[in-house]
Amino acid sequence: MKVDVVQKVLKANDDIAKLVRARFDEYGISCINMISAPGSGKTTLIETALKQGLSGVRIGVIEGDPETTRDAERIAKYDVPVVQINTAGGCHLESQLVLQALDKLPLDAIDLLIIENVGNLVCPVGFDLGEKSRVAVVSVTEGQDKPFKYPRLFQTANIVILNKVDLLPYVPFDVEEFKQGVHGIQPDVPILHVSCTQGDGVEQWVNWLKGQADKQTNE
Amino acid sequence: MKVDVVQKVLKANDDIAKLVRARFDEYGISCINMISAPGSGKTTLIETALKQGLSGVRIGVIEGDPETTRDAERIAKYDVPVVQINTAGGCHLESQLVLQALDKLPLDAIDLLIIENVGNLVCPVGFDLGEKSRVAVVSVTEGQDKPFKYPRLFQTANIVILNKVDLLPYVPFDVEEFKQGVHGIQPDVPILHVSCTQGDGVEQWVNWLKGQADKQTNE
Numbered sequence: 001m002k003v004d005v006v007q008k009v010l011k012a013n014d015d016i017a018k019l020v021r022a023r024f025d026e027y028g029i030s031c032i033n034m035i036s037a038p039g040s041g042k043t044t045l046i047e048t049a050l051k052q053g054l055s056g057v058r059i060g061v062i063e064g065d066p067e068t069t070r071d072a073e074r075i076a077k078y079d080v081p082v083v084q085i086n087t088a089g090g091c092h093l094e095s096q097l098v099l100q101a102l103d104k105l106p107l108d109a110i111d112l113l114i115i116e117n118v119g120n121l122v123c124p125v126g127f128d129l130g131e132k133s134r135v136a137v138v139s140v141t142e143g144q145d146k147p148f149k150y151p152r153l154f155q156t157a158n159i160v161i162l163n164k165v166d167l168l169p170y171v172p173f174d175v176e177e178f179k180q181g182v183h184g185i186q187p188d189v190p191i192l193h194v195s196c197t198q199g200d201g202v203e204q205w206v207n208w209l210k211g212q213a214d215k216q217t218n219e
Numbered sequence: 220m221k222v223d224v225v226q227k228v229l230k231a232n233d234d235i236a237k238l239v240r241a242r243f244d245e246y247g248i249s250c251i252n253m254i255s256a257p258g259s260g261k262t263t264l265i266e267t268a269l270k271q272g273l274s275g276v277r278i279g280v281i282e283g284d285p286e287t288t289r290d291a292e293r294i295a296k297y298d299v300p301v302v303q304i305n306t307a308g309g310c311h312l313e314s315q316l317v318l319q320a321l322d323k324l325p326l327d328a329i330d331l332l333i334i335e336n337v338g339n340l341v342c343p344v345g346f347d348l349g350e351k352s353r354v355a356v357v358s359v360t361e362g363q364d365k366p367f368k369y370p371r372l373f374q375t376a377n378i379v380i381l382n383k384v385d386l387l388p389y390v391p392f393d394v395e396e397f398k399q400g401v402h403g404i405q406p407d408v409p410i411l412h413v414s415c416t417q418g419d420g421v422e423q424w425v426n427w428l429k430g431q432a433d434k435q436t437n438e
Contacts, residue, residue, distance in 0.1 A: 037257040038340050038369060039361025065368045066341060089371055091310065091341035119369075120341055121257050122285060122310035141360040141383065142258025149284045150257060150338075152308055164360065170389055 013127050017095040020102070020130030027107040029060075030212050031115060033129050035153055036137035037146075038119030041163045041196065043071045045137065045205065046114055048196040050078040052206045057213040060110035062101050064093040064118045071116065081105050092123035095130060112213040121150040133158040133212055140164050140173040147181030154185040159192065159208060166195040232346050236314040239321070239349030246326040248279075249431050250334060252348050254372055255356035256365075257338030260382045260415065262290045264356065264424065265333055267415040269297040271425045276432040279329035281320050283312040283337045290335065300324050311342035314349060331432040340369040352377040352431055359383050359392040366400030373404040378411065378427060385414040 024031055034042045046061060061082040063071040072084035083101040085093060098115065105113070115131065117124040136157035138146050141164060147154045154160065160182055168175070182191055192208070194201035243250055253261045265280060280301040282290040291303035302320040304312060317334065324332070334350065336343040355376035357365050360383060366373045373379065379401050381394070401410055411427070413420035 037338065038365060039256060039358075067370055068364075068367050070364055070368060089341065091339070118341070119256065120310070120339055122308065122337070122339055123342065139258075139360060141358060141386065145287070145289055146257060148287050148289065151286055167360065167386065167389055170386055 010126060013095050016099055017128040017130045020095050020099050023099075023102055023107065024113070024130055024132075027110070029107060029110050029113050030133075031113045031129070031131045032133045032135055032209075032212055033115045033117060033124075033131035034135045034137060035117045035121070035124045035157075036119060036139075036163075037121045037142060040119070040137045040139045040142065042116045042119070042137055043074055044196045045161065045163065045194070046116065047074060047078065048202055049206050049209055050075070050080060052202060054112070054206060054210050054213070057210055058109055058111045060105050060107075060113045062093075062098060062105075062113065062115045064097075064116060066090065066118060081110065087118060091118060091120050092127055093117050093129055094127050098129045112209065114209075121146065121153055125152045125156060135159055135161060137161045137163050138178070140168050141171050143172075144174045144178035144181065147178065147185060151185050154182050154189070157186070157189055159190050161201075161205065162191055162193050164195060164197075165193045165200055166198040229345060232314050235318055236347040236349045239314050239318050242318075242321055242326065243332070243349055243351075246329070248326060248329050248332050249352075250332040250348070250350045251352045251354055251428070251431055252334045252336060252343075252350035253354045253356060254336045254340070254343045254376075255338060255358075256340045256361060259338070259356045259358045259361065261335045261338070261356055262293055263415045264380065264382065264413070265335065266293060266297065267421055268425050268428055269294070269299060271421060273331070273425060273429050273432070276429055277328055277330045279324050279326075279332045281312075281317060281324075281332065281334045283316075283335060285309065285337060300329065306337060310337060310339050311346055312336050312348055313346050317348045331428060333428075340365065340372055344371045344375060354378050354380060356380045356382050357397070359387050360390050362391075363393045363397035363400065366397065366404060370404050373401050373408070376405070376408055378409050380420075380424065381410055381412050383414060383416075384412045384419055385417040 063084045069084045072082045075082040083104045282303045288303045294301040302323045
């Protein structure tokens with residue numbers, strides 16, 4: 001009975017995700033869905049890319065949080081279109097919320113739409129938002145056991161960001177075990193080491209983002 | 220329709236939580252429920268208390284994770300009874316799972332049962348596990364915005380641990396804003412600053428735990 005309810009919710013989500021994806025195709029938009037625990041640095045990763053600039057790739061952002069417009073306000077400073085979704089305590093974004101948010105964005109002026117999901121390593125994973133790619137973010141302060149304990153995100157990620165690597169000298173984090181955990185789940189997924197404060201990996205992160213937009217444009 | 224389903228699940232959970240609480244009363248067990256984002260340091264907080272010793276308070280532990288027995292193995296080294304609950308991808312513990320776990324614990328040899336919930340700032344909050352007290356843990360690397368963006372946990376916490384304060388020199392974390400956020404939601408909740416690696420606040424944490432067991436004994 002319980003499983004049946006979950007399946008119905010997921011099916012409804014997948015049906016609406018198809019509509020979202022059709023809108024993206026219509027406007028030539030590439031979409032990425034960023035998933036991590038709360039406080040892993042998703043917003044700062046977006047801010048850092050916007051600071052660097054993306055060589056003509058026009059960015060739009062959807063921010064998901066249980067409450068507040070704090071993250072959208074941070075992004076708005078970079079003068080890009082941004083919509084905040086508040087889930088009123090909800091633990092993940094669903095495609096219906098994204099579809100509503102699209103009405104508030106200038107879709108013909110966006111090449112790459114970045115969705116920052118609610119901070120949660122579990123619930124967002126099952127919900128397709130119409131994205132082309134998924135970004136999994138783990139900060140080194142969270143411990144190298146995360147891919148083992150929370151494997152499902154790492155099954156569906158197109159790239160894994162190991163974030164806040166500037167803190168490695170101060171925390172007990174085994175990089176090799178983390179890599180083994182991720183590649184045990186998905187052998188070929190790239191793992192980028194990034195520090196937005198020190199600059200490590202920022203160029204690769206920006207290039208990956210630009211590549212996402214280019215891919216869409218070339219299809 | 221969706222809300223109705225959620226209410227039914229929550230009501231079933233609350234009914235079973237009453238049975239769990241009755242078992243705790245029968246055995247004179249005090250129970251605490253630890254909730255945080257993944258990687259905030261819940262397991263290390265438990266390990267640190269076990270290392271210090273709790274002056275005759277007999278501890279039992281239930282570990283909740285989507286997958287693996289890693290956390291239970293860490294706790295078992297301290298020679299205390301421990302049960303691992305794997306939720307098979309599920310995002311929170313429910314009282315039914317705790318009730319099942321109780322059958323695997325020597326209840327007459329436990330004064331204080333510590334439940335470490337699945338790492339998630341959202342979903343565990345709505346599910347009563349029969350606990351006497353809730354511990355909310357936030358590490359300084361997660362940012363001071365967490366009480367604002369994820370307020371519901373802080374409404375129901377009996378104590379808030381600001382963890383990993385040894386990392387404060389290396390991260391942009393505004394302690395005052397964090398405190399304002401927590402106390403704006405619940406003015407009198409204590410906030411403990413803890414570093415398990417440096418020892419800050421460990422004595423207060425251990426004393427708080429002992430106080431939880433004493434309270435139960437004196438009732």
